[in-house]
Amino acid sequence: xxxxxxxxxxxxxxxxxxxxxxxxxxxxxxxxxxxxxxxxxxxxxxxxxxxxxxxxxxxxxxxxxxxxxxxxxxxxxxxxxxxxxxxxxxxxxxxxxxxxxxxxxxxxxxxxxxxxxxxxxxxxxxxxxxxxxxxxxxxxxxxxxxxxxxxxxxxxxxxxxxxxxxxxxxxxxxxxxxxxxxxxxxxxxxxxxxxxxxxxxxxxxxxxxxxxxxxxxxxxxxxxxxxxxxxxxxxxxxxxxxxxxxxxxxxxxxxxxxxxxxxxxxxxxxxxxxxxxxxxxxxxxxxxxxxxxxxxxxxxxxxxxxxxxxxxxxxxxxxxx
Amino acid sequence: xxxxxxxxxxxxxxxxxxxxxxxxxxxxxxxxxxxxxxxxxxxxxxxxxxxxxxxxxxxxxxxxxxxxxxxxxxxxxxxxxxxxxxxxxxxxxxxxxxxxxxxxxxxxxxxxxxxxxxxxxxxxxxxxxxxxxxxxxxxxxxxxxxxxxxxxxxxxxxxxxxxxxxxxxxxxxxxxxxxxxxxxxxxxxxxxxxxxxxxxxxxxxxxxxxxxxxxxxxxxxxxxxxxxxxxxxxxxxxxxxxxxxxxxxxxxxxxxxxxxxxxxxxxxxxxxxxxxxxxxxxxxx
Numbered sequence: 001x002x003x004x005x006x007x008x009x010x011x012x013x014x015x016x017x018x019x020x021x022x023x024x025x026x027x028x029x030x031x032x033x034x035x036x037x038x039x040x041x042x043x044x045x046x047x048x049x050x051x052x053x054x055x056x057x058x059x060x061x062x063x064x065x066x067x068x069x070x071x072x073x074x075x076x077x078x079x080x081x082x083x084x085x086x087x088x089x090x091x092x093x094x095x096x097x098x099x100x101x102x103x104x105x106x107x108x109x110x111x112x113x114x115x116x117x118x119x120x121x122x123x124x125x126x127x128x129x130x131x132x133x134x135x136x137x138x139x140x141x142x143x144x145x146x147x148x149x150x151x152x153x154x155x156x157x158x159x160x161x162x163x164x165x166x167x168x169x170x171x172x173x174x175x176x177x178x179x180x181x182x183x184x185x186x187x188x189x190x191x192x193x194x195x196x197x198x199x200x201x202x203x204x205x206x207x208x209x210x211x212x213x214x215x216x217x218x219x220x221x222x223x224x225x226x227x228x229x230x231x232x233x234x235x236x237x238x239x240x241x242x243x244x245x246x247x248x249x250x251x252x253x254x255x256x257x258x259x260x261x262x263x264x265x266x267x268x269x270x271x272x273x274x275x276x277x278x279x280x281x282x283x284x285x286x287x288x289x290x291x292x293x294x295x296x297x298x299x300x301x302x303x304x305x306x307x308x309x310x311x312x313x314x315x316x317x318x319x320x321x
Numbered sequence: 322x323x324x325x326x327x328x329x330x331x332x333x334x335x336x337x338x339x340x341x342x343x344x345x346x347x348x349x350x351x352x353x354x355x356x357x358x359x360x361x362x363x364x365x366x367x368x369x370x371x372x373x374x375x376x377x378x379x380x381x382x383x384x385x386x387x388x389x390x391x392x393x394x395x396x397x398x399x400x401x402x403x404x405x406x407x408x409x410x411x412x413x414x415x416x417x418x419x420x421x422x423x424x425x426x427x428x429x430x431x432x433x434x435x436x437x438x439x440x441x442x443x444x445x446x447x448x449x450x451x452x453x454x455x456x457x458x459x460x461x462x463x464x465x466x467x468x469x470x471x472x473x474x475x476x477x478x479x480x481x482x483x484x485x486x487x488x489x490x491x492x493x494x495x496x497x498x499x500x501x502x503x504x505x506x507x508x509x510x511x512x513x514x515x516x517x518x519x520x521x522x523x524x525x526x527x528x529x530x531x532x533x534x535x536x537x538x539x540x541x542x543x544x545x546x547x548x549x550x551x552x553x554x555x556x557x558x559x560x561x562x563x564x565x566x567x568x569x570x571x572x573x574x575x576x577x578x579x580x581x582x583x584x585x586x587x588x589x590x591x592x593x594x595x596x597x598x599x600x601x602x603x604x605x606x
Contacts, residue, residue, distance in 0.1 A: 011435070011439070014436075015439055015440075015443065018436075018440070019443060026455075137584065137587060137588075138580065138584060140531075140583070140587065141531065141535075141579070141580045141583035141584040141587060142576075142580055143535050143538050143539060143542075143555070143558075143576065143579055144539070145538075145539060145542045145555075145558065145559075146558055146576040146579070149558065149562050149565060149572060149576075150576075152565075153565040153566055153569075153572070157565065157566050158566065246442075246445060250445075250447075250448050253447070253448045253451050254448035254449075254450060254451070256448070256450060256451065256454075256543075257450065257539050257542060257543065260542070260543055261562075268451070271451060271454075272451075272454060272543070275451075275454045275455060275458045276458060278458070291443065294443060294447070295443070298439075298442060298443075
């Protein structure tokens with residue numbers, strides 16, 4: 001396990017290095033000049049050149065890249081072209097909204113999906129088993145922003161129980177308001193996420209329920225709950241964990257639509273503004289931090305799978321996919 | 322279980338499966354019909370605002386009008402055309418790029434294989450919508466940009482699936498047999514590999530179609546899809562958001578059609594999987 005950890009960690013670093021090169025090159029390939037965002041319409045060529053010089057986009061690409069790497073090494077994500085504010089603190093402020101939002105939605109989705117998915121598999125021949133599968137089938141087809149609109153209309157506009165959007169300006173120093181403003185977004189993301197999770201849990205549970213080892217355990221006298229607990233849960237959780245990792249990672253940035261419905265100042269909306277304004281340091285900063293998170297989550301998921309399933313331990317990556 | 326039960330069971334399961342396929346085809350055909358009809362006939366002109374703002378259903382407007390006085394049903398029909406175009410376009414791009422990359426990646430060995438697998442994983446974790454924003458920022462907000470972006474994002478998913486499927490086929494004896502009898506690699510891929518991954522691939526592409534429709538709606542909701550007056554369902558929903566409680570028809574109808582189309586293609590995918598793939602055929606019945 002120790003040797004595996006080391007190899008997997010080196011692999012993580014190499015991926016991160018590769019990803020940062022790809023990130024940098026791809027962004028520079030995009031047409032559109034960030035200097036345009038800084039100057040007014042009809043600016044003279046001299047003004048545009050000055051703007052380019054001030055942000056360093058007139059220097060050769062390798063030089064820009066090493067400059068960026070140097071900054072990264074000292075923990076500096078650079079300075080926004082547009083607002084002239086450092087990117088690091090801005091990203092950190094957005095993470096204060098996005099991380100609680102994503103984690104709470106994720107936990108709620110798992111809490112919903114695991115029991116529902118299991119019941120849908122175990123009771124698949126009954127009417128409510130079929131109903132649960134049907135509801136998850138429907139849930140996958142519902143656009144997340146539409147669900148958000150409906151929840152706002154019902155619980156905020158009609159009932160007036162919760163705010164329809166926004167986040168308190170003083171953030172978490174007003175904890176009650178902050179929590180209240182996150183309730184609907186969390187529920188929105190969790191419901192959509194759990195709809196697809198239910199399907200994975202259901203199919204993992206179906207595999208386990210039809211397995212020989214479960215039948216053997218039962219034949220040896222283990223009660224059904226005990227056989228499921230000792231043998232079923234372990235085996236079913238391996239494929240589910242790899243899906244969970246991907247879901248968690250993509251929700252981190254993918255929450256952008258929900259952030260837009262609820263006017264939340266999250267990481268996704270920061271990236272959206274950055275892209276609209278060709279603000280490279282902001283785009284780079286957000287994408288770098290999220291790549292780090294994606295790789296970290298993948299690492300954790302792989303590790304968890306190996307702790308659960310010793311059969312995987314000889315392999316470097318990919319888990320049980 | 323008696324002998325006749327054993328005989329009857331597969332037949333019953335088959336009937337249930339074809340019911341899934343039938344239901345899916347019906348729902349999908351409903352939207353496809355709206356889309357096709359919208360090409361030749363629309364109840365009102367796209368920018369005809371003569372209906373009065375936010376009129377209720379009736380009075381010459383089947384579902385009423387939006388906040389600019391445009392007929393809702395007309396917009397819904399145009400929207401179904403855009404949704405179908407978005408789905409077909411994205412899936413075509415995803416299939417072309419994804420299958421090519423996936424087949425090539427399946428031949429990689431050792432560290433290159435690990436790296437490719439990890440790279441595809443990272444690409445997949447990168448949300449479709451944000452890739453789409455990058456593409457839209459680089460080009461402009463059109464249906465074409467949205468379709469290109471969604472197709473590119475989905476090609477990573479298709480590539481990963483194809484890589485795994487092809488690897489599995491390449492390990493089969495019939496591939497070894499074909500190779501030892503002198504068949505070239507390209508011929509082996511076309512003659513043996515592709516036909517064997519085809520059923521699973523088609524099912525996945527059908528699922529991707531639904532996801533592409535949802536992604537296009539999300540982009541349009543953010544104002545990054547087809548520009549006005551092309552009424553995409555996503556943009557209709559965004560425009561109707563402010564008047565949800567006063568004029569609910571505009572905020573509900575596009576969402577319902579979206580769900581109908583996506584549930585439809587997902588059911589088609591489920592039905593196809595059960596009819597095409599013998600491995601799941603046994604387990605699911």
